[in-house]
Amino acid sequence: MCQKAAGGPFLALAEIELKDFAWTREQPAWFRSSEAVERGFCPACGTPLHFRYIGSDRIDITLPSLDEPNAVAPEEEFGWESRLAWLDRLGTLPRSTTEDSTPPEALETYASRQHPDHE
Numbered sequence: 381m382c383q384k385a386a387g388g389p390f391l392a393l394a395e396i397e398l399k400d401f402a403w404t405r406e407q408p409a410w411f412r413s414s415e416a417v418e419r420g421f422c423p424a425c426g427t428p429l430h431f432r433y434i435g436s437d438r439i440d441i442t443l444p445s446l447d448e449p450n451a452v453a454p455e456e457e458f459g460w461e462s463r464l465a466w467l468d469r470l471g472t473l474p475r476s477t478t479e480d481s482t483p484p485e486a487l488e489t490y491a492s493r494q495h496p497d498h499e
Contacts, residue, residue: 390463393431393440394452401439 408420408429420430422445431440443449457463479487 390459390467391428391431391440392443392449392454394443394446394454395438395440398437398439401441 406423409423410418410420412418412434416433418432418434419428420432421428427445428442429445430442432438443452443454446452478490482490
């Protein structure tokens with residue numbers, strides 16, 4: 381379920397108590413993905429923002445949605461039974477940067493619109 385919600389092979393999350401957390405910008409939109417879980421996402425761009433068990437006093441925030449996503453690192457791989465077999469190969473694949481694999485004229489069109497208030 382998380383892979384479909386993220387549109388990727390996994391979700392990188394950081395758990396925090398609700399009392400210690402506050403949205404600093406617009407409130408997320410909510411989707412109840414099962415009887416037990418709600419997921420939040422940006423209503424403007426669709427970015428996945430959080431995962432929360434209904435009634436829990438904790439919330440899991442998606443790491444890539446943070447302003448500084450490298451400030452927190454995952455500490456556990458949960459849902460191992462759903463892990464895609466090809467993930468182990470990622471470190472062995474050829475690598476390139478966006479600049480190396482994109483024509484210069486196309487790079488100009490890649491400016492992010494996801495946080496127009498500060499980027």
